């Protein structure tokens with residue numbers, strides 16, 4: 001079931017920065033991901049969550065610093081032990097089953113072994129009845145499930161998920177979260193971004209809070225949701241509107257002065 | 270006016286009755302153009318895809334050249350092939366001038382840039398959409414190439430049909446290198462061009478009708494392929 005040992009983990013980011021268009025978008029990022037847990041990367045839009053995952057997964061190279069798979073080496077290619085699900089997955093213009101099969105063929109599995117793995121992955125994701133349908137005409141939710149089935153078949157040791165439910169309705173979101181939980185239960189390390197606090201509460205073992213390309217806090221889910229240490233993170237989980245302008249608002253929040261926020265802080269469940 | 274009407278009637282009669290002269294010319298035309306387009310496709314698809322996916326010195330120049338060559342005047346292509354194949358030319362010993370082979374060579378030169386340039390555009394657009402996903406699954410440009418061509422297949426079919434349309438309708442290149450020799454290199458366009466002046470209006474019109482029908486059919490096919498494929502495969 002699990003990827004063959006030895007593990008490619010831990011994954012270490014050492015002083016990783018990423019620049020594009022003259023701007024530093026990820027700044028001096030250092031952290032280590034060991035085995036087992038589900039890490040949820042939280043942060044507002046534009047915080048650098050997607051860039052962080054792309055850096056970890058090797059789709060972009062850091063401008064400075066290093067991304068190190070400590071368990072790799074000795075003939076192990078870390079790329080072959082990890083997978084990623086994108087916010088908007090790309091499906092090839094072929095059948096549902098053929099999409100899973102293609103991913104397996106890229107990993108060098110021969111046809112005789114692929115068939116069973118494809119069937120198994122589709123069954124687990126609840127897509128068996130759609131196996132022969134063209135993948136691109138599936139609904140967004142079904143396509144996301146197919147993206148999960150596709151990576152599940154690869155049995156990765158580490159799975160990156162970038163806002164996998166951002167464009168889904170609640171029932172599709174539920175289905176996707178169940179599949180993610182099952183993939184994790186089967187032994188895959190989950191590193192996932194979201195800006196959905198409810199989802200983070202449901203799935204996180206630990207939380208990394210990002211803001212403007214910086215890692216501001218890393219804590220167990222329990223500690224983070226009880227009371228984050230960082231005050232921007234506090235504002236974020238209270239769901240304060242315009243929370244990132246807090247510093248400025250505090251100056252304006254003299255008694256009697258009109259608050260820039262307008263509404264009182266509301267809480268997201 | 271009566272001449273004109275009579276010519277039309279005679280033309281339709283020839284088409285309807287599969288007149289042997291007419292059928293021979295149409296047959297040779299199809300043979301030359303289909304072979305030329307087949308070869309141009311075999312060359313143009315990989316060349317276009319490679320230019321789309323790989324970075325190499327001179328790539329930009331090649332992209333510009335391919336786009337410019339799309340509009341190559343057929344007579345110029347004819348002239349170049351003529352010079353290459355003429356007895357004094359570098360390939361003169363092959364004795365290919367005024368044969369169907371010469372016509373196929375000219376049309377391959379004419380159509381390959383069209384197919385290659387359109388393929389480059391299609392594959393490059395697809396790669397923008399697919400790159401992260403493909404790299405994540407473990408496919409760099411080289412391994413993704415065939416999958417990208419396959420995913421672009423419906424647009425690429427229309428590119429090939431566009432190439433066929435150009436090949437079957439051009440007159441300049443096949444005239445110069447083929448010579449419109451009766452029973453040997455006479456194709457629809459050259460026959461129309463020359464039979465009119467010789468007064469065989471019925472044959473010219475009959476061929477015109479076939480050519481028009483062919484062109485309409487090719488365009489309709491291109492449209493239908495795209496439409497139905499889009500609906501079924503998304």
Ligand SMILES: Nc1ncnc2c1ncn2[C@@H]1O[C@H](COP(=O)(O)OP(=O)(O)O)[C@@H](O)[C@H]1O
Pocket residue numbers: 020021025043044045046047048049050051052
């Ligand atoms: N290739 C790029 N060039 C320039 N800016 C980029 C690039 N990729 C991302 N950005 C910018 O970096 C910031 C972080 O992006 P991203 O990681 O996508 O944020 P998010 O946390 O919403 O996923 C955004 O402001 C985005 O506009």
Ligand SMILES: [Mg+2]
Pocket residue numbers: 049050051162163
């Ligand atoms: Mg993002």
